[in-house]
Amino acid sequence: MSEALAALALLVALAALLMVLADRRGRRRSSDDAPLPEDVRGLRQEVAALRREGADALRHLSVVRYDAFSDMGGHLSWSLALVDDAGDGVVLTSIHGRSEARSYAKNVTGWTCEQQLSPEELEAIDATRP
Template sequence: MDALGTIAVVLAALALVVSGLALRRTQRRSDGSDLPSDLLGLRREVAALRTEAGDGLRHLAVVRYDAFGDMGGHLSWSLALLDDRGDGVVVTSIHGRSEGRTYAKSIASWTSDQQLSPEEDEAVAQART
């Protein structure tokens, strides 16, 4: 056998060993498909991360407006910061000529126990979509 034939036999044997190891690392799933065990572990981790991410403030919206008729520039604003369940807060800053005020109102299930201004309602509605 020449050198080229020997190399081909060694590469074929190596390919068989690698494929055998790959088959050992697979698990049969309930649907009959085969997946490597490390891939199944990654799927579990992704599912856990998605569950945790639901608590993150992912629904955000800002509404800018003029709170007073004699003021321009849309310097007042309402900011909604909510998670996937609609829980969070609406922060509002009212800018006037001589003073500024800031308010925070809690939100649960996309609604508030406190009276929301039209701009705060709009911020919650925009964050929900």
Template sequence: MAAVLALLALVVALAALGVALAGRRTPPARDDLDTVPEDVLGLRQEVAALRAEAAGALRHLGIVRYDAFSDVGGRLSWSVALLDDRGDGVVLTAIHGRSEARSYAKSIASWTCDQPLSPEEQDAVTSARA
């Protein structure tokens, strides 16, 4: 989350710098990087690094709440998918019954799982992908 906020702050700073520079002179050609101020080049490098780092962040979230058993209400059972941009991550499931609770974790790679997913777990992955 901090990386996303930092990326947003850098984008706003670049936009403000672009507006300030546009009022003083015409922008340099994209292939003429010698005329670009050094601090702008540094900011571009930082933005590129933050984008690369954010690609591996768990940014896709899908959660499904449900009643796992007919005699237990309140939608206390849930499945949550936490995935990055490549669809890699985990699905966590907690099933709550009247006298016990169980939890499960299943690895996800490229939006799929080697183990069978319950319908609720699949719904969580689908929701995270949307």
């Protein structure tokens, strides 16, 4: 008799567990299908707009320092690449010599440049690729 009661108690407990799980699953589905509150919808739109704006930001940066002349040490010359997600931006280069320094700016479009790039400038652009 006690074995029968134990089996019956086990079946009742199993049935109760199945009912609880089914109820939770039903609640989860109904909450997923429910319309979003207006403020949540607005926040999602703002996040999407910020992501679109961020794609145009010059957020990829790389600096390459080097000695432009064999008689100069200290890596005083440098090339700086600033580009957005599409590879559009600018490369700034400063070449330091003993008596003068020269600076150059070159536009970058789609990871390439219309002007000839030095190996250091190419290295700076390549290092910015995500």
